[in-house]
Amino acid sequence: xxxxxxxxxxxxxxxxxxxxxxxxxxxxxxxxxxxxxxxxxxxxxxxxxxxxxxxxxxxxxxxx
Amino acid sequence: xxxxxxxxxxxxxxxxxxxxxxxxxxxxxxxxxxxxxxxxxxxxxxxxxxxxxxxxxxxxxxxxxxxxxxxxxxxxxxxxxxxxxxxxxxxxxxxxxxxxxxxxxxxxxxxxxxxxxxxxxxxxxxxxxxxxxxxxxxxxxxxxxxxxxxxxxxxxxxxxxxxxxxxxxxxxxxxxxxxxxxxxxxxxxxxxxxxxxxxxxxxxxxxxxxxxxxxxxxxxxxxxxxxxxxxxxxxxxxxxxxxxxxxxxxxxxxxxxxxxxxxxxxxxxxxxxxxxxxxxxxxxxxxxxxxxxxxxxxxxxxxxxxxxxxxxxxxxxxxxxxxxxxxxxxxxxxxxxxxxxxxxxxxxxxxxxxxxxxxxxxxxxxxxxxxxxxxxxxxxxxxxxxxxxxxxxxxxxxx
Numbered sequence: 001x002x003x004x005x006x007x008x009x010x011x012x013x014x015x016x017x018x019x020x021x022x023x024x025x026x027x028x029x030x031x032x033x034x035x036x037x038x039x040x041x042x043x044x045x046x047x048x049x050x051x052x053x054x055x056x057x058x059x060x061x062x063x064x
Numbered sequence: 065x066x067x068x069x070x071x072x073x074x075x076x077x078x079x080x081x082x083x084x085x086x087x088x089x090x091x092x093x094x095x096x097x098x099x100x101x102x103x104x105x106x107x108x109x110x111x112x113x114x115x116x117x118x119x120x121x122x123x124x125x126x127x128x129x130x131x132x133x134x135x136x137x138x139x140x141x142x143x144x145x146x147x148x149x150x151x152x153x154x155x156x157x158x159x160x161x162x163x164x165x166x167x168x169x170x171x172x173x174x175x176x177x178x179x180x181x182x183x184x185x186x187x188x189x190x191x192x193x194x195x196x197x198x199x200x201x202x203x204x205x206x207x208x209x210x211x212x213x214x215x216x217x218x219x220x221x222x223x224x225x226x227x228x229x230x231x232x233x234x235x236x237x238x239x240x241x242x243x244x245x246x247x248x249x250x251x252x253x254x255x256x257x258x259x260x261x262x263x264x265x266x267x268x269x270x271x272x273x274x275x276x277x278x279x280x281x282x283x284x285x286x287x288x289x290x291x292x293x294x295x296x297x298x299x300x301x302x303x304x305x306x307x308x309x310x311x312x313x314x315x316x317x318x319x320x321x322x323x324x325x326x327x328x329x330x331x332x333x334x335x336x337x338x339x340x341x342x343x344x345x346x347x348x349x350x351x352x353x354x355x356x357x358x359x360x361x362x363x364x365x366x367x368x369x370x371x372x373x374x375x376x377x378x379x380x381x382x383x384x385x386x387x388x389x390x391x392x393x394x395x396x397x398x399x400x401x402x403x404x405x406x407x408x409x410x411x412x413x414x415x416x417x418x419x420x421x422x423x424x425x426x427x428x429x430x431x432x433x434x435x436x437x438x439x440x441x442x443x444x445x446x447x448x449x450x451x452x453x454x455x456x457x458x459x460x461x462x463x
Contacts, residue, residue: 009158009408011161011162011165011410012161012162012164012169012170013165013169013414013415014169014170014171014174017171018415021171025171026171028172030165030166031165031169032162050399053400054400056120056405056406056408056410057408058120
C-alpha cells in the first residue's frame with residue numbers, strides 16, 4: 001500500500017492523526033500533515049482508507 | 065411558480081431528526097430549487113455525496129456569502145467579506161487556518177489541554193451533585209463548562225465572560241438585524257483589542273499570545289484586526305455551539321434509555337458517543353455556498369452566482385453513509401460523517417469540541433448514571449430562531 005499527501009492545501013485539522021496515528025503526524029509549526037510511513041503495512045489499510053475519507057481538505061491519497 | 069420553502073428543523077414535531085421530507089428528497093430530488101427565509105433562492109443539496117462535493121470544492125462553491133446567510137437576516141450574502149475568515153476562499157483562507165491549527169488542532173497541544181478540560185468537568189459535576197435536584201443543565205452546566213474552557217484557553221478572566229454570552233446571543237439569532245448585531249458585538253471586540261495590545265506587550269501561554277508569537281515569525285504576521293476577528297470567533301463559537309450540542313446530546317441520550325445505559329455500562333464509549341451525536345444532530349440548518357462558475361450537480365445545471373444550501377444533517381442520515389443512519393448508536397463504528405462540516409471550512413474547533421464532549425459525557429455516565437430528564441421529552445422547549453440548535457433549558461434529576 002502506498003500513501004501520498006499534498007500538504008499545500010492541508011488545513012491542519014488533525015483527523016488523520018486521530019484515525020491512523022501510525023501513519024500520520026503533524027508538524028509542530030503549522031500542524032500540517034507529516035507522512036510518517038509512505039508504505040504502511042496492510043494492517044493499516046482500514047485506518048488509512050478512513051483517514052482519506054475524513055480528511056476535510058482531501059489531501060491524502062491511497063495509491064493503487 | 066413559487067418555489068418550495070427550505071425545510072428547516074421542527075423540533076417540536078421531530079426532536080432529533082431532519083424533517084421527514086428530506087428522506088424523499090435524498091432519494092428522488094437530491095438537488096432542488098428552494099426559497100430561503102432570508103429572501104434568497106438556492107439549490108438545496110440533501111444527499112451525502114452531493115453535500116461532500118459542495119463543501120469539499122471551495123473553488124467551485126465559494127464561502128463568500130457566509131455560512132448562514134440563508135437563515136440569518138443579519139448576514140447579507142452580498143456584503144463585503146471584511147476579513148471574516150468564514151467567508152474567505154483559497155490561499156488567503158488557508159493562511160488564517162494555518163494560524164489557528166497549531167493552537168486548536170495539533171494532537172500534542174490538545175493532549176496538553178486535556179487536564180484543563182477534565183478539571184473544569186470535575187468541578188462542574190461536583191457542583192451539580194452538591195445541589196438539590198431538579199436542576200437546569202444547559203446554562204449552569206453545559207454553558208458553564210464550555211465557556212470556562214474557551215475563556216481559559218484565550219485568557220478571559222471570569223469577571224469578563226458575560227461579554228461572550230451577549231455577543232453569542234446576538235450573533236446566532238435569526239431575528240436580529242445587521243445593525244443590532246454590530247452593536248451587540250462591539251463590547252466584546254472593543255475588549256479584545258485591549259487584550260491583544262496587552263498580550264503583544266506581555267505574551268503569556270494562552271492561545272492568543274501563542275498566535276501572536278507564532279505569526280510574528282512568519283512573512284505575514286497577523287494584524288490586530290485579524291487577531292481580534294479570529295479570537296472573537298473562537299470565543300463566541302467556542303462556547304455556544306459545543307454547549308448546545310452537549311445539552312442536545314444529553315436530551316437525546318436520556319430519551320433513549322438503551323443508549324444511556326450502554327454509555328453508563330462502559331464510559332470508555334464516550335468518544336464514540338460524542339462522534340455519533342455530532343453526526344446525528346449537527347448543523348440542522350445547513351451551510352451556504354455560492355457557485356463560482358456554471359456547473360452541474362446531481363444532474364442539475366447550476367449557474368455561476370447561484371446559491372447552494374448544503375443540508376448537512378440530512379447528508380449524515382443518508383443510507384449511503386450508514387444503512388441505519390436514523391438510529392442513534394453510541395457503539396457505531398467510526399466513519400466519515402460530516403457533522404463538523406467538510407472542506408477547508410470544516411469546524412476549526414472540532415478537536416477541542418470532541419475532547420469536551422467525550423470528557424463530559426464519560427464523566428457524567430460514570431458519576432451520575434441515574435441522571436434522567438425531569439420532564440417528559442414533549443415538554444423540552446427547543447431554542448427558536450437560531451442556527452445553534454438545542455434545548456433552551458434542560459431540566460434533569462438524579463437519585
